[in-house]
Amino acid sequence: MPPLTKDVIKFGHFIVTSQVFHLSPLSFALVNIKPLLPGHVLVSPRRIVPRFNDLSIDEVQDLFLTVQRVSRMVERVFKATSLNIAIQDGVDAGQSVPHVHAHIIPRKRADLEGFGGTDAIYSMMEGEDGDLDRHFNERSGSDPSTTTNGQGRGKFPAVDADESRTPRNEEEMEREAQWLAEEMAKDEKEYG
Ligand code: AMP
Numbered sequence: 571m572p573p574l575t576k577d578v579i580k581f582g583h584f585i586v587t588s589q590v591f592h593l594s595p596l597s598f599a600l601v602n603i604k605p606l607l608p609g610h611v612l613v614s615p616r617r618i619v620p621r622f623n624d625l626s627i628d629e630v631q632d633l634f635l636t637v638q639r640v641s642r643m644v645e646r647v648f649k650a651t652s653l654n655i656a657i658q659d660g661v662d663a664g665q666s667v668p669h670v671h672a673h674i675i676p677r678k679r680a681d682l683e684g685f686g687g688t689d690a691i692y693s694m695m696e697g698e699d700g701d702l703d704r705h706f707n708e709r710s711g712s713d714p715s716t717t718t719n720g721q722g723r724g725k726f727p728a729v730d731a732d733e734s735r736t737p738r739n740e741e742e743m744e745r746e747a748q749w750l751a752e753e754m755a756k757d758e759k760e761y762g
Contacts, residue, residue, distance in 0.1 A: 571748050571751055571752060573587070573588070574590055574591070574592070574593050574751060575587070575590070575593055579598055579600075579616070580618060580669075581600060581612070581614055581667060581669055581671070582618065582667040582668055582669040584667075586600050588740060588743070588744045588747065589601045589603075589740075589743045589744065589747050590747060591611075591746075591747040591748070591749075591750035591751040591754060592636065592639070592640060592750070592751065592754045594632055594635070594636045594639075595632060596615055596616055596617070596628060596629050596632035596633070597613055597614060597615050597616060597629070597632050597633045597636040598613070598614060598616060598636075599611055599612065599613045599614075599636060599640045599750075599754075600612050600614070600747070601743045601746045601747050601750065603737045603738055603743065604698065604737050604738070605738075606675060606691060606694045606695065606698075607675055607676065607677070607681060607682075607691075608648055608676070609644045609647065609648035609650065609674075609675070609676040610673065610674070610675045610676075611640060611644060611673075611674050611750070612671045612672065612673060612674070613633060613636050613637050613640055613671065613672045613674065614633075614669055614670060614671040614672075615629045615632070615633055615669075615670055617629065618669045619669070619670060620660070620665070620668040620669065620670065621659060621660060621670065622657060622659045622670055623659075624670070625670065633670070633672065637655060637672050637674060639754070639757065639761075640674055640754070641653050641655060641674045642757060642761075643750065643753050643754055643757050644674055644676045644750075645676055646753075646757075647750070647753050648676040649678070650676030650677055650678055651677065651678055651679060652676075652677040652678075653674060653675065653676060653677060654673065654674070654675040654677060654691050655672060655673070655674055655675075656672065656673045656675075656692075656695065657670065657671070657672050657673070658673075658695065658696075664695060664696045664698075666698055673695065675691060677691075
């Protein structure tokens with residue numbers, strides 16, 4: 571599948587073009603560098619603004635329609651039965667990337683049993699480190715063997731609740747983005 575766009579797409583100051591699997595007129599969806607659970611993706615407005623209240627009416631409409639489309643796809647593809655859809659709006663709410671983004675996390679019954687239960691997802695989100703900057707920068711020009719897990723597309727490892735889990739490398743994220751772009755295309759045929 572060809573790249574979705576020739577434009578450079580930024581999430582905050584990160585260049586994430588190869589991680590983008592869906593584009594709408596005012597928003598984009600990208601795969602997560604450090605998913606809390608399989609299928610944890612993000613949806614952002616194309617315009618880089620930190621707070622939800624900075625968005626225009628058109629951007630809010632487009633963002634939420636995109637969240638709905640993307641959440642339908644990840645729920646199907648990751649065989650989930652529920653979803654967390656969340657925006658940490660501002661630093662004091664746990665936001666670490668100053669660019670509005672909705673987290674979409676496919677959920678299954680008892681998926682966090684042993685990690686504090688269903689609602690443990692909130693402390694996991696809260697606990698996401700601000701250290702990703704360092705990892706992301708190191709990775710461009712980094713040794714991919716440190717993060718490649720060698721698993722094929724569609725077989726992304728279950729993410730555990732361990733804070734020390736390693737950020738994924740570009741190749742793995744790109745593979746997932748291509749797969750999810752194809753799945754979005756299937757939905758588009760069905761739902762328009
Ligand atoms: P928050 O703490 O609500 O701001 O969430 C930030 C989210 O962005 C987390 O889920 C991170 O794993 C994710 N993230 C940070 N940097 C990147 C990146 N370069 N590419 C993809 N996801 C990222």
